[in-house]
Amino acid sequence: xxxxxxxxxxxxxxxxxxxxxxxxxxxxxxxxxxxxxxxxxxxxxxxxxxxxxxxxxxxxxxxxxxxxxxxxxxxxxxxxxxxxxxxxxxxxxxxxxxxxxxxxxxxxxxxxxxxxxxxxxxxxxxxxxxxxxxxxxxxxxxxxxxxxxxxxxxxxxxxxxxxxxxxxxxx
Numbered sequence: 001x002x003x004x005x006x007x008x009x010x011x012x013x014x015x016x017x018x019x020x021x022x023x024x025x026x027x028x029x030x031x032x033x034x035x036x037x038x039x040x041x042x043x044x045x046x047x048x049x050x051x052x053x054x055x056x057x058x059x060x061x062x063x064x065x066x067x068x069x070x071x072x073x074x075x076x077x078x079x080x081x082x083x084x085x086x087x088x089x090x091x092x093x094x095x096x097x098x099x100x101x102x103x104x105x106x107x108x109x110x111x112x113x114x115x116x117x118x119x120x121x122x123x124x125x126x127x128x129x130x131x132x133x134x135x136x137x138x139x140x141x142x143x144x145x146x147x148x149x150x151x152x153x154x155x156x157x158x159x160x161x162x163x164x165x166x167x168x169x170x171x
Contacts, residue, residue, distance in 0.1 A: 006115070006118070007070075008111065008113070010069065010071075011067045011068065011076060011111060011114075012067065012068055012070055013066065013067045013114065014066050015057065016050070016053050016054060016057060016063055016064045016065065017054075018054070020050070020066045021047065021050055023078075024046050024049065024050055024066075024078070025043050026099075027078065027097065027099060029046075030099065032100040056082060062080070062081050062118070062119075062123055063080050063081065064078050065078065065079060065115070067079060067107075067111055076098055076107060077096065077097050077098035077107070077108070078096070078097055079095060079096035079097070079108070079112065079115055081093065081094060081095070081115060081118070081119050082095050086154070086163075087152075087156070087163060091129045092127075093128070093130060094112060094115060094128050094129070094146075094166075095130075096108050096111055096112060096142070098111075108138075108139070113146065116166070120168045120169060125168060126168050127166060128166050129151075129163065129164065129165050129166075130143045130146075130163075130164045130165075130166070131156060131161045131162060131163045131164065132161060133159055133161055133162075134153070134162055140162060140164075144164075146166065148164035148166045149164060149165055151164060
């Protein structure tokens with residue numbers, strides 16, 4: 001079973017729980033954060049998002065973690081692994097999103113490294129995908145720093161996206 005808590009040099013990640021609803025609502029109502037994540041979500045939509053992701057944990061034994069700063073305990077963002085049907089295939093996605101005040105500090109890459117370690121070493125996934133809108137160059141840079149390789153352009157949620165893949169390291 002994957003770690004319930006993740007630790008990076010600057011962050012603590014806790015497995016998603018119902019108590020995280022307030023943090024998710026703040027994130028999902030921030031227009032800057034949600035500009036590349038299908039737009040702002042209402043509290044009701046966020047409750048549904050939370051329930052779907054809690055169910056994902058129960059079904060697959062992995063999912064999203066909520067990350068906070070180790071020093072001041074502020075909510076930084078969410079990230080994890082999710083099963084998704086995209087571009088005609090069932091895949092496991094590395095998903096991450098940070099509050100805008102934490103952008104540009106290398107924290108998405110830090111989160112991603114910890115999550116990929118869980119995916120490859122603890123869960124034993126053979127590969128993980130990642131995708132973002134074609135205009136989200138910061139997220140594309142995170143993917144590249146994590147070692148993902150561009151595979152193709154796709155349309156997701158009726159918008160153009162770039163699709164990347166990372167295979168598990170050879171044992």
